[in-house]
Amino acid sequence: MVEEVSIREAYGKTLLELGMENQDIVALDADLSRSTMTRFFAREFPERFFECGIAEQNMIGIAAGMAAAGKIPFASTFAVFVPGRCFDQVRMSIAQPGLSVKLVTTHGGLSVGEDGTSHQSIEDLSLICSLPGFSVIVPADAIETTEAVKAAAATLGPFYIRLCRPKLPLVYSEDYQFKLGKAAMMRQGGDATIIAIGLMVKAALEAARNLEREGIYCRVLNMSTLKPIDEAAIIQAAAETGAIVTAEEHLEHGGLGSLVAQVVAKNRPVPMEFIAIKDTYAKSGKPSELLERYGLTDKDIERGVKSALKRKR
Amino acid sequence: MGGSKSTSATSAEAEVFSLSASVAEMEAMAKKLRRHIVTMVGKAGSGHPGGSLSAVEIVTALYFKILRHKPLDPQWEDRDRFILSKGHAAPLLYATLAECGYFPVKELLTLRQMDSRLQGHTDRTITPGVEMSSGSLGQGLSFALGAALAGRVDGRGYRVYALLGDGECNEGQVWEAAMATAHYNVDNLTAVVDNNGQQIDGWNCDVMNLDPFVGKWQAFGWKVIEVDGHSISQLIDAFKEAQKVKGQPAVIIAHTVKGKGVSFMENNPDFHGKAPNAIEMELALKELE
Numbered sequence: 001m002v003e004e005v006s007i008r009e010a011y012g013k014t015l016l017e018l019g020m021e022n023q024d025i026v027a028l029d030a031d032l033s034r035s036t037m038t039r040f041f042a043r044e045f046p047e048r049f050f051e052c053g054i055a056e057q058n059m060i061g062i063a064a065g066m067a068a069a070g071k072i073p074f075a076s077t078f079a080v081f082v083p084g085r086c087f088d089q090v091r092m093s094i095a096q097p098g099l100s101v102k103l104v105t106t107h108g109g110l111s112v113g114e115d116g117t118s119h120q121s122i123e124d125l126s127l128i129c130s131l132p133g134f135s136v137i138v139p140a141d142a143i144e145t146t147e148a149v150k151a152a153a154a155t156l157g158p159f160y161i162r163l164c165r166p167k168l169p170l171v172y173s174e175d176y177q178f179k180l181g182k183a184a185m186m187r188q189g190g191d192a193t194i195i196a197i198g199l200m201v202k203a204a205l206e207a208a209r210n211l212e213r214e215g216i217y218c219r220v221l222n223m224s225t226l227k228p229i230d231e232a233a234i235i236q237a238a239a240e241t242g243a244i245v246t247a248e249e250h251l252e253h254g255g256l257g258s259l260v261a262q263v264v265a266k267n268r269p270v271p272m273e274f275i276a277i278k279d280t281y282a283k284s285g286k287p288s289e290l291l292e293r294y295g296l297t298d299k300d301i302e303r304g305v306k307s308a309l310k311r312k313r
Numbered sequence: 314m315g316g317s318k319s320t321s322a323t324s325a326e327a328e329v330f331s332l333s334a335s336v337a338e339m340e341a342m343a344k345k346l347r348r349h350i351v352t353m354v355g356k357a358g359s360g361h362p363g364g365s366l367s368a369v370e371i372v373t374a375l376y377f378k379i380l381r382h383k384p385l386d387p388q389w390e391d392r393d394r395f396i397l398s399k400g401h402a403a404p405l406l407y408a409t410l411a412e413c414g415y416f417p418v419k420e421l422l423t424l425r426q427m428d429s430r431l432q433g434h435t436d437r438t439i440t441p442g443v444e445m446s447s448g449s450l451g452q453g454l455s456f457a458l459g460a461a462l463a464g465r466v467d468g469r470g471y472r473v474y475a476l477l478g479d480g481e482c483n484e485g486q487v488w489e490a491a492m493a494t495a496h497y498n499v500d501n502l503t504a505v506v507d508n509n510g511q512q513i514d515g516w517n518c519d520v521m522n523l524d525p526f527v528g529k530w531q532a533f534g535w536k537v538i539e540v541d542g543h544s545i546s547q548l549i550d551a552f553k554e555a556q557k558v559k560g561q562p563a564v565i566i567a568h569t570v571k572g573k574g575v576s577f578m579e580n581n582p583d584f585h586g587k588a589p590n591a592i593e594m595e596l597a598l599k600e601l602e
């Protein structure tokens with residue numbers, strides 16, 4: 001059994017660590033510090049933690065003002081509320097001036113589970129990727145989360161890091177080196193490429209393993225930095241494997257699939273398939289049931305690969 | 314206890330729900346609803362008991378004494394509307410709707426399961442009697458105002474009731490809606506705040522101080538009525554008083570206890586959004602016998 005680790009806890013602990021190293025780091029939350037794990041930071045540095053209450057728009061404004069005054073604010077809540085609840089505040093107060101606010105949101109995607117539609121953030125990546133200047137990261141496990149949070153703290157400019165609620169199996173070892181804007185090759189292969197983010201990276205690896213038994217060799221890329229996207233890795237994958245399948249816990253439109261397709265269409269058209277939520281809202285259910293119902297499993301990826309391969313020239 | 318007598322679902326025949334229940338009967342119903350809430354959330358393994366339990370008397374008084382509604386015709390155009398703005402109290406609303414006859418009581422045990430009509434937060438597209446898709450806090454008062462204004466434009470006599478959490482009143486939109494409701498001199502809408510003093514990260518006063526809460530509503534142009542939110546008779550009186558307020562909206566600030574009725578859930582923030590385990594469920598049900 002692969003060890004499963006909470007990526008929210010990884011965030012909380014990393015933020016605490018960063019807070020010890022750098023006095024300029026401040027944290028904000030909107031009445032969810034128990035869930036987002038900013039509570040660790042809040043306990044240690046009460047004077048640098050700002051509880052904003054259930055007022056996400058205001059939190060974004062405060063964070064932006066702090067960044068303009070030289071702080072490095074980490075603002076957290078559920079992914080469904082940022083950017084959804086406060087899109088224009090994110091747009092005008094953070095993105096347009098290019099301020100160094102680090103938005104780290106949790107409970108992204110369908111895997112939030114039983115809370116249902118209102119809490120399932122399936123549009124956030126589309127919204128946030130539409131904003132010029134934002135760096136957007138969706139980590140695949142706790143180790144990558146730690147690295148991504150550190151990178152966000154160390155890099156100028158606005159960041160959005162989207163985490164999910166369930167614990168995730170580790171796909172990396174401790175020596176993993178996250179590189180902002182670079183896809184990570186998780187598995188070599190020449191027949192097709194699976195490009196995945198978040199908890200779909202593990203599913204992609206499973207799918208690749210299963211397909212190998214049938215003689216289909218897949219490359220697997222973890223595109224954890226969604227923006228700026230690693231165009232070179234995508235073009236190379238298209239050229240060398242001739243078919244691409246994307247996999248994400250998000251609506252089909254506007255997320256990873258759309259971003260990859262744009263690069264592929266412009267540079268090296270190859271058959272593609274998109275493993276994502278079709279144009280619909282989902283419902284309450286267990287995370288695993290939801291992932292299955294809405295077509296986000298290793299089996300769906302396998303079908304996607306086979307379907308793309310049929311059209312490969 | 315009164316109920317809808319019609320067995321047919323055709324809208325012309327569906328009867329208005331009988332509001333003849335006595336206070337004692339409603340108190341018994343409140344206890345029953347608490348048992349449903351604990352059982353539903355316990356069985357689901359997730360959900361929000363604290364803020365459901367605190368609002369039991371408010372919702373009981375409304376559905377069994379105040380609202381004109383037809384359980385067998387949820388879309389009846391002249392119905393009074395109840396907007397649950399704090400959508401995480403869905404278990405309370407579902408239990409109440411089931412007891413009124415909107416759908417079978419046994420369906421309550423499907424809460425939060427795949428393909429259930431009873432979603433984790435309210436969904437107006439699938440649950441009979443649910444007026445608003447909610448779960449993102451702060452939006453219900455605006456929605457209620459829209460329904461109230463539409464009723465006024467159409468000359469319909471229905472009233473609209475909106476239930477808000479106190480923590481929810483952190484949201485700017487609540488105050489935008491409060492301003493607009495007073496601006497339009499809306500008097501066919503009554504807001505109720507479940508003033509249990511807590512939200513998720515702790516007490517309101519520590520998370521984001523709301524005080525002076527009464528003064529804020531008054532300054533926004535509202536008539537404020539304060540009651541013990543666990544007293545059915547006080548609540549009924551308050552709703553009737555609110556109906557008589559003309560030319561301005563009224564808000565009932567109901568002082569409540571989060572987790573009310575289950576000793577170890579009362580004022581315990583852990584049970585805001587956590588289900589009781591099997592042992593806790595048994596203990597809770599024993600207390601609610």
Ligand SMILES: Cc1ncc(C[n+]2csc(CCOP(=O)(O)OP(=O)(O)O)c2C)c(N)n1
Nearest residue numbers: 031364448449450478479480481511512513
């Ligand atoms: C816009 C929005 N932000 C955050 C949340 C997460 N959340 C759910 S319930 C809750 C606390 C609500 O407190 P209150 O309104 O006082 O409700 P009660 O204590 O009565 O349950 C929070 C922050 C949410 N549902 N919606």
